[in-house]
Amino acid sequence: xxxxxxxxxxxxxxxxxxxxxxxxxxxxxxxxxxxxxxxxxxxxxxxxxxxxxxxxxxxxxxxxxxxxxxxxxxxxxxxxxxxxxxxxxxxxxxxxxxxxxxxxxxxxxxxxxxxxxxxxxxxxxxxxxxxxxxxxxxxxxxxxxxxxxxxxxxxxxxxxxxxxxxxxxxxxxxxxxxxxxxxxxxxxxxxxxxxxxxxxxxxxxxxxxxxxxxxxxx
Numbered sequence: 001x002x003x004x005x006x007x008x009x010x011x012x013x014x015x016x017x018x019x020x021x022x023x024x025x026x027x028x029x030x031x032x033x034x035x036x037x038x039x040x041x042x043x044x045x046x047x048x049x050x051x052x053x054x055x056x057x058x059x060x061x062x063x064x065x066x067x068x069x070x071x072x073x074x075x076x077x078x079x080x081x082x083x084x085x086x087x088x089x090x091x092x093x094x095x096x097x098x099x100x101x102x103x104x105x106x107x108x109x110x111x112x113x114x115x116x117x118x119x120x121x122x123x124x125x126x127x128x129x130x131x132x133x134x135x136x137x138x139x140x141x142x143x144x145x146x147x148x149x150x151x152x153x154x155x156x157x158x159x160x161x162x163x164x165x166x167x168x169x170x171x172x173x174x175x176x177x178x179x180x181x182x183x184x185x186x187x188x189x190x191x192x193x194x195x196x197x198x199x200x201x202x203x204x205x206x207x208x209x210x211x212x213x214x215x216x217x218x
Contacts, residue, residue, distance in 0.1 A: 006209040007178050010035040010062060010185045018051040025055050032206035033060040035090075035185060040068025046080045053084045062088030062183075067114060069093060071100035081108045088183065090133060091115060101128045111160055111183075119148050126155050133160040133185070134177065142173045149180050158182040168197035172215035175208065184208065 011028055013021055015037040028034060036052055038045040045063075052061060061084070069077055069092045081089060091113040093100050098115050111131035116122050117138045126132060132152050134145050145161075152159045160183035163174050168189045178184045186208050189198035201210050 002179075004175065004179050004210075004212070006203070006207040007175075007184045007186075008032050008206055009187055009208040010060075010183070011187045011190065011206075012037065012064075012185070013052065015039040015045070015048065015066075018047050021048060021051050022055065025052070028056075030204050030206050031056075031059065033062070035062045035064055035088075038063050038065045038068055040065065040073075042069075042073055042076060042080070045077075049080065049084045049086060053086075061086050062090060062111075064090040064113070065092040067091055067094045071097075071104070074100075074104055074106070078106050078108055088131065090131075098125050098128050106130075109158065113162070119144060119151060122148050122151055122155075126152065126157055129157065131158040131160050131183065133162045133183075134181075135162045135164065136174050136177070137164045137166065137170070142177065145174075145177050146180075149177060160185060162186070163188040165191055167192065167195050168201055168210065169214060171201070171208075172210045175210035176215055178208075 010033040011031040012035045063086055088111055089108045090111040095114040109130040111133050112129040113133045116132050134148050136142060136145050139145050149159045159181045161174050161178045161181045162185040163171050166188045171186050171189055174186055189195045190202055192198060201208055
């Protein structure tokens, strides 16, 4: 593998009131990519998305629906996302209800998060998605994650890496996987108040760069 390079990462906004989002957005001025959480209330979620898009017309925006929508809501949700130039819809339906996506053609790429946790689940239901979000916290570690990324490529899926609200040290192996990914969502340490290393991996230009001393040799 070539020497790891800095990567653009998404930075996450919560599913809060638009007024709160506007208060938070100045802290995201460095972000090139923003991931906005949704809660399944289409009207409220639409206003959230519009608020962020108005404030950041320049940014790549994806949304994480957190399993919040029913199949009947998907067309209206997708139409709104297209209007607001949203580039990714993550986990719109509940884990276990993936077959609802089988007959649905989304104009926005749909990513699996909770729906695909392991290599076996990727083999079983990866065809229902266009993107798979691989989290080392959920799949069991870097070895399984790398195998999932390789299989996703063979299935012609895009690969995304995510993490939970973990420390810089827990993010370090995910950064290795991130070098192979199309989309990177490694902002977990940025949200922690007590991670002394976090300030060193976010240079302030919307990227993440974990030094080799934290994940390998250095």
